[in-house]
Amino acid sequence: MNNIVNSSWLKDNLNSEKIVIVDTRFNLMDKEYGKRSYESSHIKGAVRIDIETQLSSEVKKHGGRHPLPSIEELQKTFENIGISNDSIVVAYDEGDLSGPSRLWWILKYLGHEKVYVLDGGINEFIKIGGEVSNETPVIKKGSFNVNVNKNMKVDMEYVRSCVNKENVAIIDSRENVRYIGEFEPVDKKCGHIPSALNFFWMDVLDNNKGKYTLKSKSDLEKHFEELYKFDEVIVYCGSGITACPNSLALTEVGINHKVYTGSFSDWISYDDNKVDVK
Numbered sequence: 001m002n003n004i005v006n007s008s009w010l011k012d013n014l015n016s017e018k019i020v021i022v023d024t025r026f027n028l029m030d031k032e033y034g035k036r037s038y039e040s041s042h043i044k045g046a047v048r049i050d051i052e053t054q055l056s057s058e059v060k061k062h063g064g065r066h067p068l069p070s071i072e073e074l075q076k077t078f079e080n081i082g083i084s085n086d087s088i089v090v091a092y093d094e095g096d097l098s099g100p101s102r103l104w105w106i107l108k109y110l111g112h113e114k115v116y117v118l119d120g121g122i123n124e125f126i127k128i129g130g131e132v133s134n135e136t137p138v139i140k141k142g143s144f145n146v147n148v149n150k151n152m153k154v155d156m157e158y159v160r161s162c163v164n165k166e167n168v169a170i171i172d173s174r175e176n177v178r179y180i181g182e183f184e185p186v187d188k189k190c191g192h193i194p195s196a197l198n199f200f201w202m203d204v205l206d207n208n209k210g211k212y213t214l215k216s217k218s219d220l221e222k223h224f225e226e227l228y229k230f231d232e233v234i235v236y237c238g239s240g241i242t243a244c245p246n247s248l249a250l251t252e253v254g255i256n257h258k259v260y261t262g263s264f265s266d267w268i269s270y271d272d273n274k275v276d277v278k
Contacts (some may be wrong), residue, residue: 002168002251002252003104003115003116003117003248003251004116004117004214004244004252005090005116005117005118005119005120005121006118006119006120006124007118007119007120007124007125007127007128007130008128010043010090010118010125010130011125011128011129011131012044013173014044014045014130015045016088017246018086018087018088019045019087019088019090020047020081020082020083020087020088020089020090020102020142021043021045021046021047021090021091021092022046022047022048022049022089022091022092022100023037023038023042023043023046023047023048023049023092023093023122024049024051024080024091024092024093024099024100024102024103024131025037025038025092025093025094025099025122026050026051026052026093026098026099028186028241030035031052032274034048034050034051034099035048035050035066036135039134041132041133041134042122042132042133042134042213043092043125043130043131043132043133044130044131044132044133045133045137046092046137047081047082047137049077049103050083051066051099051102051241052066053101054069054077055068055069055074055077055102055106056068056069057069057070057073059267061269062156062262062266062269062270063092063262063266063269064185064239064240064261064262064263064264064265064266064269065186065239066236066239066240066241067240067262068106068240068261071083071110071146071148072074074106074110074144074146075110075200078107078110078142078144079141079142079143079144080139080141080142081139081142082139082140082141082142083107083142083144084142084143084144085112085113085143085144085145086114086204087109087112087114087237088114088116089103089112089114089115089116089119090116090117090118091103091104091115091116091117092117092118092121092122092125093121093122093209094121094122094123094212095119095120095121095124095205095212095213096121096123096202096205096212097117097121097122097204097205097212097214097245097248098201098241098242098245099242100117100118100121101117101244101245101247101248102240102241102244103115104116104117104244104248105152105244105247105248105259108149108152109148109149109152109153110144110146110148110149111146111147111148111149112123112144117195117214117248118189119213119214120211120212120213121212124210124211124213127253133207148229150247150261152210152258152278153258153259153260153261154234154258154259154260154261155261155262155266156260156266156267156270156273157264158234158258158260159193159234159236159260159267160273161198162232162234163193163194163195164194164195165195167230167231167232168230168231168232168233168234169197169226169227169230169232169233169234170193170195170196170197170234170236171196171197171198171199171227171233171234171235171236171243171246171257172192172193172196172197172198172199172236172237173199173200173201173235173236173237173242173245174192174198174201174237174238174242174264175200175202176198176200176227176240178190178194179191179196179198179200180192180198180277180278181275181276181277181278185237186239187238187264187265187268188268189268189275190277191275191276191277192264192276192277193236193267193273193275194274194275194276195276196236196276197209197226199223199224199246201237201242201243201245201246202245203223204220204223204243204245204246204248204249206219214249214252215249216255217252220249220252220253221253224249224250224253224255226254227250227255232256232257232258233250233255233256233257234258234259234260235247235250235257235258235259235260236259236260236262236263236264236267237263237264238262238263238264238265239262239263239265240259240260240261240262240263243259243260243261243263244259245278247259252263
């Protein structure tokens with residue numbers, strides 16, 4: 001797979017000067033979880049990035065619950081954790097891929113070529129004897145020249161223009177109960193963007209007793225089989241984070257797509273936007 005590395009590879013290359021390992025662990029319901037986890041133990045040499053404060057900006061009337069920071073802010077954030085254009089970036093969490101996929105997608109959007117997600121996360125790394133630490137590494141500031149891939153991202157107006165188009169698949173990455181409007185724990189409205197299909201983001205993972213790894217390429221091709229017939233695919237979730245594991249998986253199987261970064265929480269911030277249930 002092109003955007004995934006395994007723990008054995010990382011263990012063997014842990015001390016490479018080119019590698020920047022990024023801990024992206026977080027919990028939407030526990031804002032301090034990522035910080036506590038990192039301070040307790042992390043992959044040796046890893047730096048930490050915060051999904052809420054560094055890979056998201058201030059919430060406003062529109063833009064969703066996790067708006068993207070400005071290009072300049074992101075560039076500064078990445079340089080401050082040691083990322084340069086020639087860095088090999090490896091992002092990880094516990095294996096469910098939501099945090100590292102968000103980092104992966106943003107760096108790809110900014111034009112970084114060598115960014116990868118650690119399959120199985122820190123749990124798999126520890127399982128094979130990978131070295132962990134609670135020491136914060138000394139960071140050498142990076143130099144990252146941004147080259148934005150504008151075709152990776154769409155806004156609300158673009159999505160609105162694609163609703164009910166036969167040749168466009170709009171993909172809702174949330175779990176089915178939220179998609180059909182039976183349960184909504186976060187947003188003020190329930191349901192989904194009209195004409196959207198439901199592909200729950202965790203369905204791209206194999207779950208072995210709580211240990212997550214990305215499904216094989218052949219299994220992902222079967223999972224996304226119906227999407228190959230569309231001319232265009234747009235992916236969203238609740239706020240732009242868990243759309244990214246779907247984006248990662250779609251990239252692995254060669255399905256070109258765009259991410260609606262504001263996602264459902266941005267869509268419903270416009271009163272005239274309709275939502276469907278069931």
